[in-house]
Amino acid sequence: MANVQSNSELRYSKEDLQEFETLILKKINRAQNELNFIKETLGKANHAGTENSIGNIKPLEDSADVQEKENLQELAVRQQKFLNNLNKALIRIKNGTYGVCTSTGKLIPKDRLRAVPHTTQTIEAKLKRA
Numbered sequence: 001m002a003n004v005q006s007n008s009e010l011r012y013s014k015e016d017l018q019e020f021e022t023l024i025l026k027k028i029n030r031a032q033n034e035l036n037f038i039k040e041t042l043g044k045a046n047h048a049g050t051e052n053s054i055g056n057i058k059p060l061e062d063s064a065d066v067q068e069k070e071n072l073q074e075l076a077v078r079q080q081k082f083l084n085n086l087n088k089a090l091i092r093i094k095n096g097t098y099g100v101c102t103s104t105g106k107l108i109p110k111d112r113l114r115a116v117p118h119t120t121q122t123i124e125a126k127l128k129r130a
Helices: 014-047 059-095 110-115 123-129
Strands: none
Touching: 014 059, 014 110
């Protein structure tokens, strides 16, 4: 006779989901604050040195400024992607699929979800994919 898991074994309890939701909301708040700071810094970088700069061209400084802006833009893109993934995790909590590996259907261990709350796979599934 096949060993069939019940639905309750394939889902986390409401209490567990509440814990994860609280963790995710804190991470969203922190990540949004960081993204706002990056955007603010980018805004300042875009306005710095635009007036009367024609006579004061400094190629090395300009190159460093361009590199810094590119780094900040890349960081902003990563932060936005992180926020999107956290928001998707909240949706999975609401629809009851949070914590279930998309590859194996098994529950993702709580320790992994606490470390990477937006993950959709167990470590084993992620390593097989890589």
